[in-house]
Amino acid sequence: MKKTLGLFAAGAVALAMTACSGGATPAEPGAAGGAPNKPLDQLVVGFAQVGAESGWRTANTKDIQESFKTAGIQLKFSDAQQKQENQISAIRSYIQQGVDYIAFSPVVQTGWDAVLQEAKTANIPVILTDRAVDSKDTSLYVTFLGSDFVAEGKKAGEWVTNEYKDAKEQVSIVQLEGTTGSAPAIDRATGFADVIKANPNLKVVASQTGDFTRAGGKQVMEAMLKSQPKIDLVYAHNDDMGLGAIEAIEAAGKVPGKDIKIVTVDAVHDGMVALTEGKINFIVECSPLLGAQLIDVIKKLNAGEKVEARIVTNEGTFTQEQAKEALPNRKY
Amino acid sequence: MNLVYKALGHRLFWPLAMLVVLLAVNVIAVPGFLSITVNSEGHLFGSLIDIVRNGAPTLIIAVGMTLVIATRGIDLSVGSMCAIAGALACSIILASPTPNDVGTVTVAVLLSLALALVLGVWNGFLVAVLGIQPIIATLILMTAGRGIAMLITEGQILTVNSAPFKFIGSGFLAGIPVATIVAAVVLALVALLTRRTALGMLIESVGINPEASRQAGVRARGLLFTVYALSAVLAAVAGLILTSNQTAADSNNTGWLIELDAILAVVLGGTSLNGGRYSLTGTLVGALVIQTLITTVYTVGIPPIATMVFKAAVVVAVTLLQSSRVSSALARRRSRGRRAETVGSAAEAVAR
The missing domain is CATH 3.40.50.2300 (Response regulator)
Incomplete structure (x- = not known):
């Protein structure tokens, strides 16, 4: 018991000392913007x-x-x-x-x-x-x-609009959203939608959250591959979900980057590698x-x-x- | 008519009915939902295959959870155990100079399972020897476990490119997903072990009355150690499948909330949280309902913001229909015919 008390006392002294050294700094305490x-x-x-x-x-x-x-x-x-x-x-x-x-x-x-x-x-x-x-x-x-996530969504949308500018029929796009309610998920969807609406052939046929994770992207893509009769392009709100989607597309016997084009946002290392391998078509950087x-x-x-x-x-x-x-x- | 009542009274009737309804909803939304084809690589391919593959980790954990719950316990640490197993396996594979070697992956898998065994024995020790309530005892590892996993991975997401490791979660054997085979083997082994021997009965007796079974000569302590150790090892198996499936160890997300899915699968399958009688078949049905529910959300295209509400609604419906009070109220209503006051009392019973 004595020992514990001693420890407490030592702690109190240490606290007092830090308080002293804090008070010794010349800045006036509590000034706006901390102590400049x-x-x-x-x-x-x-x-x-x-x-x-x-x-x-x-x-x-x-x-x-x-x-x-x-x-x-x-x-x-x-x-x-x-x-x-x-x-x-x-x-x-x-x-x-x-x-x-x-x-x-x-x-x-x-x-x-x-x-x-x-x-x-x-x-x-x-x-x-x-x-x-x-x-x-x-x-x-x-x-x-x-x-600027809206700008990122727009950049992705611009690439898609340009890629399909000569398309005569509907281009079916599926979107893998980020965590529901998060700023990048909302803004990347908004920016993308704003740009692609200029071309009525570009249509987002399904959109689900993959929670920004690889497993999420994979599972959502697996289900979409079966529920959607035709998918031309995947727009994933980050590379990880795009990488998950690649696995699902390959499992379905299709070639990612060719049969189904993939656009993602982020440009992390694994995403960039997939881009050089031709499995992803375009990445908007988010540094x-x-x-x-x-x-x-x-x-x-x-x-x-x-x-x-x-x-x-x-x-x-x-x-x-x-x-x-x-x-x-x-x-x- | 008698047969109908018998079917209605069966504890698996409502979960099975829900499974059929969910599948029907999918078929209406996507007519080819039930079709299974063989793709160019000779793998079975279809939504049903996705369900049995993606549902495998939940089922594997739920099997272990069933036995734990049968002893009137609960294991909340399984989700964290998934993260730990994945983290350890991935860090071993990454540290090895030969990540594509089957031997390396075998060592990584065995060491992960061994670590899980140790942690499971720890859970068993807390419950059986120290007598701490299971929910608290396993809560310790539930919260600390992800920290342990973070320590192993140093807070990073470890991405592994190892073909043999990827095989565990995404591979196919004779056209069937490996994860599904693992789940089937686990279910069959545990069923054989507990139902063909007296082990299952002993577990149930501990759950029904620990003191009475002790006086009857049942060694409850050893049984508790066994079920918690088994639950932890099975959680590690599931964790390896999850980690392999996403080719990355993610300490924060791997197996996140899977303990609740597993408990739900057990409860949907008709095993009471009060311990005692358990049903592994029921757990299988419960796990299938949960995975089909998730697939339905994606297939039918329920908006992400409404997903949670949809899942909750289905679960509430099944548990309500399963509850003895509601079913007896419904039975009374059926047997007494169309008399108005009965309907009133049935509604009252539901309200109560």
């Missing part, structure tokens, strides 16, 4: 990741962790395993720990107002990465750093490498500068020929 101009090695950033649902996400996690290491900024990282409640509790714990900045990729678009309000009250600036939230109050976060840009934002905020409310990551598209050139130099 803190030395970088004293900054603590909490990052609430969605999960590790795909190769894309894994590359994203790695890049962020490495960028923080290089910049010498302390990173507290959590994995929400694709569940909003986990992510909310991770953000709450960051607020309680009094981190300087919080960055996160929201699992779904809605339901964030309360927890973001708590962060705002605690004067912790929030940076959204990769996915947006659907909130009327834009003061709840400083910036949204990430891809996960936003660690450096995130560090930039944090440095700017720390220096008291303003940042744009919307920062788009740099990304392009790949045809089969372009993929052959780009593949050896890809980081993920």
Whole structure:
């Protein structure tokens, strides 16, 4: 019992000491935007990741962790395993720990107002990465750093429109959607639909969620191959579902990339390999490498500068020929 | 007429009826739904084949779950066990210089099953020796298990390109999916082992009254160890099939919520959660209903946002029809004819 008490006492002293060193920093506590101009090695950033649902996400996690290491900024990282409640509790714990900045990729678009309000009250600036939230109050976060999913859907749609510009009869398209309710699933579907409606021959005959996973894509595609009399093209909201669809198409005795064309979004390594092998026809890039840009934002905020409310990551598209050139130099 | 009542009273009547209804819905939506063809590679091909292949992991887990539930227990850790087995097998194959070697894959599979056996014995120890309630005992591994899997994979999704490993989940043997064969063998072995020997009866006796069976000389402790170890190993088998099918170990998603599907399959099959009498045939029907339900969603094209509600509605319908109160109310209504007050009381019974 004595020992435990001793431990408690030691803990209390340690706590008091950290509190002292915290108070010693010159910045006025509680100033808007945290404590500006803190030395970088004293900054603590909490990052609430969605999960590790795909190769894309894994590359994203790695890049962020490495960028923080290089910049010498302390990173507290959590994995929400694709569940909003986990992510909310991770953000709450960051607020309680009094981190300087919080960055996160929201699992779904809605339901964030309360927890973001708590962060705002605690004067912790929030940076959204990769996915947006659907909130009327834009003061709840400083910036949204990430891809423009609607633009990605449009790029996919433009390739399809161009590919089938001479088509005389209906082109049957099936869509493998991302996680229901997630921003990339909604926006990639919207962007795609906006572009292909220009050509009445292009028709999405079936659309189901494959939850961004390979197994999901495979199982949905298996069923669609049997329920749809004719499928000309698969539009998958990410590479992993496209790769699952390839397996299902091959099992059905058809040739992916020829009998059924495949367009996906992401450009992760496995997807790019399938593209060079001719099993996928076109990939719209959605770059996960936003660690450096995130560090930039944090440095700017720390220096008291303003940042744009919307920062788009740099990304392009790949045809089969372009993929052959780009593949050896890809980081993920 | 008597035969009709007998059929209606059979505990598998409603799940089987639901299976037929679901298949009928599919046939209406897609007339060729029931057709099975042989594709160019000599593999059987068709929606029914997809159902028995994709449903195999759920069935394998549900078989183990049936025995656990028969002892009045429950095993919530099976989903995590799937993730652990897949993670270990994939990391072994990836670390090996010869991923395409059958020997490498055999070693990976055996080690995964061995790890599952150890974890299953741990579950059995918590329940049988420490006397912790099964739902709590297995909850420990359910939550910790995915963490263990994450540790093994270092938080990554491990993609493996190994032909022998891919064979387990996506391969075909004599035209039949390997996963289906594995599930059939598991079901047959467990049925033989428990029904041709006294083992099944002993398991049931532990579930009905542990104290009485102990006094009658049944070694309940050993039996509990056995069922939890078996459940864990079967979960690992299912996990390997799932992992092989997607050629990647995904610690977060592999076997996610499969414990609930397995429990549902057992319950739909007429085995009571209170332990005692169990039915492996019922579990088979239950697992088929669940997989057919999933396939129906994709085939009929139910919008993704309504999927969960649709599944719930089917499950509620089957469980309501199976419940003894509802069925006795319906029987009363049938036997007393068309008298209005009976209908009223039947409705009352349902409401109650």
